[in-house]
Amino acid sequence: MRWSNFFIPTLREDPADAEVASHRLLVRAGYIRQLTAGVYSLLPLAQRVRLKVIQIIREEMNRIGGQEFLLPAIHPAEIWKESGRWDVMGDNMFRLRDRKGTDMALGMTHEEVFTSIARNSINSYRQLPQVWYQIQTKFRDEARPKSGLLRVREFTMKDAYSFDVDFEGLDKSFQDHYDAYCRIFTRCGLKYTAVEASSGAMGGTKSTEFMVRTNAGEDNIVFCEKCGYAANVEKATSQLATLDDRGGPTGVEEFPTPGVRTIEDLTSFPGGASADRQIKTLVYILDDNVALVLLRGDHELNETKLMDASGAINVRAARPEEISEALGASAGSLGAVGVTATSHPKIGRIIADEALSARRNMTTGANKDDHHIRGVDVDRDIKVDKWASLRSVKAGEACVNCGGVLEVFRAVEAGHIFKLGTKYSDSMGAKVLTPDGQEVPIVMGSYGIGVERVMSAAIELYNDEAGISWPPSIAPFHVVLTVVNTKDQQLVETSERVYEDLCRAGLDVLLDDRDERAGVKFNDADLIGIPYRVTFGKKVKEGKAELFTRATRASEDLEIGSVVHAIRARLEEAISKNSRSKDD
């Protein structure tokens, strides 16, 4: 490819509305242009990267027996109503009507469509297992698209679905995908962490996210350096030191606390209690039902955990008037002591964080403004309907597995794999006969990778002052040839010859034949991030060209005749280093 004739609209200045590095560089280096919020056009450079990522994904999916499909983006509402997700997906689903007035949707994921195929055409255990996948456009009407390609409303996803007779089969399919994902991200040059995750609206029993550590990410990951424990804060747990609850009154004791509104206030109030000896009582609306959510005073609620624990789809904090209507007091004096279905008919249920289990001598609100209760024995005095892990783990706490010190970092979710179980096969009636003639629901898994997210994450990982520095495996071109002066015939002819040789060797080569000054070309090459640059300049007279490595910014002279060999050797080393996985 000749630069003079290839569309690379680089900008000399940073775009004003891009915050994160990948967004800023994708726009500035001429990879993408925004059409509207969360919707981007991929320009030729970006499309080349996208296709390389896709190719790696395809090879690894095929390697585990995946069969590539291509499913529609337009779905009838009917199948989403069958699975129950027509309502669950809410405003995040793009909806439309056809000319007959039938409700339709743009696909945000494809469990329903794949399951509908499976239920019609798979009847016997003999046809299983199956691994089906596609690489296709997904539509999600995000409330807040942001950060360039990191959070968008239209994007390419590789989504795969496994179908097995039983859970043992699912375990194997899940593991196959886990291994394939490790190979995919490694080959794409990404450093990643596989973490335990919440399954959210996908449902199912277990899920693992593949996270790329970067501050541009929106997820918080809890990580133990010592044993390798890693989990999304939406899922993570930690060990807490046991507190000594001895002493205090023998029974509950109400006392006046004028002016006390917060946990903090009560810690300094005479006769009050430290935060870890208080019960924080939150009022939440879980799918239109009022619930009390209890946590230790110094702990913070993680709403995803609350959703998982309660099974609720819509979760929000109650408004002040809803709180006083339900409990007869305002925030600051709330408590769950003595709250039952008869005493407080508005309260649907009480969900408590495990850290409160068996605690005694606790202090909490009295459901009477300006009054609290002390001497609370949680097991004795509070009728808890459900115990669950509800709090957000914080950095510095002890690892659940080994007691090591946990750290918390930000990350981008590049992939997510789920053990779905029979959620969709049950609701949509996808069943097979087992060898002994029993009819059982197919056991499913689903597995997704955001292709443009992989690209963005790579940029977040590999960029510097001068621009992008692509991992060679997904770079739009392996090498750029820079002709320092296009008026110098010797330089032009030499570079043309090397260009032909490199192309013949099967490399992706960009020949910068533009009539620009050398500085412009060097800066553009650095900006768009091509891993290797060969410069044809002064030393061509001595039969030499200069090889510049983008990642290290190191230069060396090469005999012109050895350029092809040198580039090939370096690429092979760089790419094979990444394709080695732990089980190879």
Next chain:
RNA sequence: CGGGGCGUAGCACAGCCUGGUAGUGCGCUCGGUUUGGGACCGAGAGGUCGUUGGUUCGAAUCCAAUCGCCCCGACCA
């Protein structure tokens, strides 16, 4: 959906407060000089000032509504 910011040439911005019909840098075109890290000189092209309505003799500027984009939060497979 709540809070904040911003819409003026392809990009980055000034002009708005104090109304008089639009400017700077980069980029672009042409000519010339240059040629190893974003050259220089000269001559040009390019703008419904987001949109609609209002005030006014006159609106980029004042008022109102509306649309859009970015950031924070809520939300999010």
